Amino acid sequence: GAGVSQSPSNKVTEKGKDVELRCDPISGHTALYWYRQSLGQGLEFLIYFQGNSAPDKSGLPSDRFSAERTGGSVSTLTIQRTQQEDSAVYLCASSFSGVETQYFGPGTRLLVL
């Protein structure tokens, strides 16, 4: 069984551009999470998907951030009009259900110039 995978591993973009980050959860895991890890803020929860339920978007920092999960599997986190403060490592995790242990992917390091 493969673990959580994320792509790209690293992304450099210019301020104002849109970026898409991808997460492939562990097969069979119904819950998927996005976290952001930055020097100033540490690790912060962004969004949570559980099965076909409406996602919990309460951690998204602004309306420039959005995420979707297609077919209950792969998820894409989109950041529109990127700003320098968006530079961080974006971590994805999945779990068998919403109350089970979360397993993390290797993250995507985003640098906005």
Add this chain to the structure above:
Amino acid sequence: AQTVTQSQPEMSVQEAETVTLSCTYDTSESDYYLFWYKQPPSRQMILVIRQEAYKQQNATENRFSVNFQKAAKSFSLKISDSQLGDAAMYFCAYRGGSNYKLTFGKGTLLTVNP
């Protein structure tokens, strides 16, 4: 809101020695879970150990064990017989019983000296 505090930004230990990383948390919930995750330079967050608050017995995973003091809201990680591969950033994390969000501490950078 729950908070997790790791008071040691950095720690170092000699290979084969024992080191303890500290973590305290604040919560009003009675049902919750605590975790220690390890993040090496590869960035992959790896689960080290998990403790259910309702269990009085401290969790143990090989060389890793915790000292869970529920009344004091303390959850320290002890690493025995430290190895070079243990060098990493260690994060303490909290999750409420009916919640799914992890709340993390700021982390402790552990260096293992040969």
